[in-house]
Amino acid sequence: MAHPTRHLDDTVHQRVRLGILAVLAEARRADFNYLRDTLELTDGNLSRHLQILEQAGYVRIDKTFEGRRPRTWAVATQRGRAALETELAALRALLDRVDGAAPKRHPARGGGDASGEPGA
């Protein structure tokens, strides 16, 4: 059976990008300012992460106008939603693996490496 880390996706695994997908997975769409404020990011930082997610096909960017004000909306694609679920499943599998090994190797939960190997 493949080790759970094999299911971690480098694009999604990054903390901020995981956060963006987590918000978008629960909504139809979120605008740039909401994401920036919720995730406590700078404009430039959020732009960069959205660009990476868009290039990977995980997020779609829609630009609209409200009156004369431009507004940028981010939408999670089906692929993005699936990637988030896969990432969460992989993280939980890692934790389960550690929990399974805990009685023998790790007396305290979460006290070791998630690979399941002591000191790895």
Added chain:
Amino acid sequence: MRAEEAAQLVHEIEHLRRRTRASLHHVSFPCVMFGALMLASAAIVATAGGPSVGLFWMVAGPLGGVATGRHYRRRERRMGLEGPAWPGVAVGLGIMAGCFLTGGLGGALGLETLAAVGPLLVVSAGGLGFALLHRSVPAAVVAVALATFVVGLWAVGVGPRQLGPLGTALYGATLLGVGLACRAPQRG
């Protein structure tokens, strides 16, 4: 990656998802509005009888639904976070259809218990639907408790003529209370 980091990441993601859901699914406005409408409806049932309440809901139901939709749309636009609209609309339409069906059938066939209890149980079923959409255990508990209470009243022999206004007033007061209780934290 260490286990603490994985656990922290999962915790953060779940927290963000819960927070996003809470931002989207605030229930104050529809609870206050439909609670007040149900209290008005209870007064009409008690004074004017079933047919008048049917007319009342034919006007108040769709208007309330449209007002709720407009409220959510304005709020989501202002907030910058939009949720999927159709599941809520589907549950709302289901509640309206179910209430008219059970209330109307009960009235037409002379089944007073169906006319009195049917719409209330439909509202409870709709409440369970909303609880499922919002993944809200308290909403599910309230919906089941109200249905259980109404069925309990019927089981102990409360007649449909008392059960209709009593049950409607109980649902209305509960919805109004829940809506008002939710107002303060949502403003904060």
